[in-house]
Amino acid sequence: MMHRCLIALAVAAALSAPAAAEEAVVTYKSLAPDVAFDLARTALAQCRKDGFQVAVVVIDRFGQPLVVLRDRFAGLAAIQTATGKAWTAVNFSRDTSELLKLIRDGQLSADLAHVPNAVMLTGGLIVKSGGSIIGGVGVAGAPGGDKDEACAKAGVAAIQDKLDF
Secondary structure (H helix, E strand, O other): OHHHHHHHHHHHHHHHHHHHHHHHOOOOOOOOHHHHHHHHHHHHHHHHHOOOOOEEEEEEOOOOEEEEEEOOOOOOOHHHHHHHHHHHHHHHOOOHHHHHHHHHOOOOOHHHHHOOOOOOOOOEEEEEEOOEEEEEEEEEOOOOHHHHHHHHHHHHHHHHHHHOO
16 A cells, blocks of 8 residues: 555656646747837837937836937936836836826726836837737837827837737
8 A cells, every 4th residue: 555655656746747847947028139129210210200309218028128219309318218118018017008097097096106117107018929028118208198109109010010920
């Protein structure tokens, strides 16, 4: 009887080893730097076309900058604000305009604005591929977050074919 228990334990341990090994390694998707650069360049070009001097920041899924572009006459706080918008979108898994709407509608607490590094202004978008967030983009400097968001959307639209599979 004892021998059967030992065999059963050995079999159970052998069967669970692959599962434990799979849990020890995490694979993920993230935005490639060249694609991030294309996104940023297109967003900046759209804002220039619209007559706005802005900063564009593209971050990876962990909130780290991949690309920072600042037009020559963009405001002093534009890079920091764009970074915060992108970080906020990725951290809360929603575009910042959607977060603001949920706060206005009372579905989310306005206290979220006090989260360190959060910038609750329109102009931050998540970038997704295959249903996973792979990065974010923030634009700051246009006269209104809706204009920042339009430039960010142009950037995302320019790379969407590279993200869809």
